[in-house]
Amino acid sequence: MITCSAPAKVYLFGEHAVVYNESAICCAVNMRTRVNIEYSENIVIKSSLGTTGIDYEIHPYVSAVVEKIRKKSPCRGVSISIESDIPVGSGLGSSAAVVVATICAFNNLLKLGMDKESIASFGHSIEKEIQGAASATDTYVSTMGGTIEVPKRRHLKNPLCNLIIGNTNVFSSTGQLVAKVASLKSIYPEIITPILSTIGKTSLRGEGLLENEDYRALGELMDVNQGLLEAIGVGCDELSRLIHSSRAAGAFGAKITGAGGGGCMLALADNENIDAISREIKNAGGIPIITGVTDSGVRVDFDNE
Ligand SMILES: Nc1ncnc2c1ncn2[C@@H]1O[C@H](COP(=O)(O)OP(=O)(O)O)[C@@H](O)[C@H]1O
Ligand SMILES: C[C@@](O)(CCOP(=O)(O)O)CC(=O)O
Ligand SMILES: [Mg+2]
Known part of the structure; x- marks a missing residue:
């Protein structure tokens, strides 16, 4: 058997805009999915979604990997079992x-x-x-680990402050949210395109602030990015409640992370404010997760083949 694992991710800046080649900053975080093969x-x-064969309803992503690999390298059957700490459909890149x-599991089993x-x-x-439509961000960051600017794929300094995630527990489908932004952009191109470009600019400015460890200014720009995400229609009441409670409890800044429409928000904070922010996320109906950046991207955890 072979076991490979890969991490979740959060966006400091730039989700959705990065689908249109604008800049984003994304960090791999300490929650992993393990695949045994x-x-x-x-x-x-x-x-946790069920036990199937090739099944594009229940396991679309894994089925697509299996079929594409078997087209390139025909092999006998395989049994794949998945365990994960990453909430599914929550903006954390599950x-x-x-x-x-x-x-990675196939790569090692079939020696590709x-x-x-x-x-x-x-x-x-x-x-x-x-x-x-999908950007390269989530798969690139989950593969490489660390903090990365996309589309240039440059490794940046990891944020040294605390990352607090608030999960609304409302399922959201990334595909549907990306399609919603595409539709808005096609109806109002002269309005939506500059908003996406401005989101990209928050990311480009954020790079320098990350380098200088200026978390207060970084938080301020995350709040600006949040306003722009609301403008393109990916906010929701549950997310707004967690974001506003986190800010009121002293976060440097707070915004959606991932596709939005439910799922998770991200707050940046120093040590003194973690407890208050976690408490307020809970009071506002969310589940707080205190996490940190991992430099460990995809890896082989076990191989006895
Ligand atoms: N542990 C898992 N096991 C099987 N499929 C998973 C797992 N985690 C995620 N998926 C697949 O990914 C989909 C969610 O992806 P997406 O809508 O992009 O949300 P996100 O990536 O933000 O969690 C699930 O509906 C499922 O098809
Ligand atoms: C909205 C988007 O920028 C990020 C989606 O992340 P997630 O699947 O919600 O974790 C889409 C993409 O980059 O492909
Ligand atoms: Mg996803």
């Missing part, structure tokens, strides 16, 4: 983590010789196929 008679995919960890760049780019092709 071994040879078997048939294709079996087992996760889809990218499961895709990247599954590709893919390097990390190839795993990331294969992962991106799967996200595009299933999500509709």
Whole structure:
């Protein structure tokens, strides 16, 4: 059996805009999806979502990886079982983590010789196929770990302050949210395109602030980015409640992370404010998760093949 794992991610800046090639800053964080793989008679995919064969309803991402790999390198059946600490459909990149960890598992089982760049780019092709339109960000960051600016794929300094996630527990589908932004952009291109470009500028300014460890200014620009995400229609009441409570409890800044429409928000904070922010996220109906950046991207955890 082989076990590979890959991390979740949060966006400091730039989700949605990055689908249109604007800049984003994204960090891999300490929650992982583990994929176990071994040879078997048939294709079996087992996760908290169910046990299936190739099944594009229940396991679209994993099914697409299996089919694409088997087209390139025909092999007998495999049994894949997935365990994950990443909440599904919450903006933390569970889809990218499961895709990247599954590709890494096949890479080692079938000795495909893919390097990390190839795993990331294969992962991106799967996200595009299933999500509709997708940036390379989630799969690249889950593969490489650390803090990365996309589209240039430059590694940046990790934020040294605290990252507090608030999960609304409202499921949201990234594909649907990306399609909603695309539709708004096609109806009002002269309004939506500059908003996306301004989101990209918050990310470009954010880079220098991250380098200088100016978390107060970084938070201020995250708040600006949040306003622009609201403007493109990916906010919701539950997220707003958690964001405003976090700011009131002393966060440097707070915004949606990932696709929005539910899922998670992210607050930046120093040590003194963590407890108050976590408490206020809970009082506002959310689930707080205190996390940190991991430099460990996709990796092999176990291999006895
Ligand atoms: N642990 C998992 N096991 C199987 N499929 C998963 C797992 N985690 C995520 N997925 C797939 O990814 C989809 C969610 O992806 P997406 O809508 O992009 O949300 P996000 O990536 O923000 O969690 C799920 O509906 C499922 O198809
Ligand atoms: C909205 C988007 O920028 C990020 C989506 O992240 P998630 O799947 O919600 O974790 C889409 C993308 O970059 O492909
Ligand atoms: Mg996703």
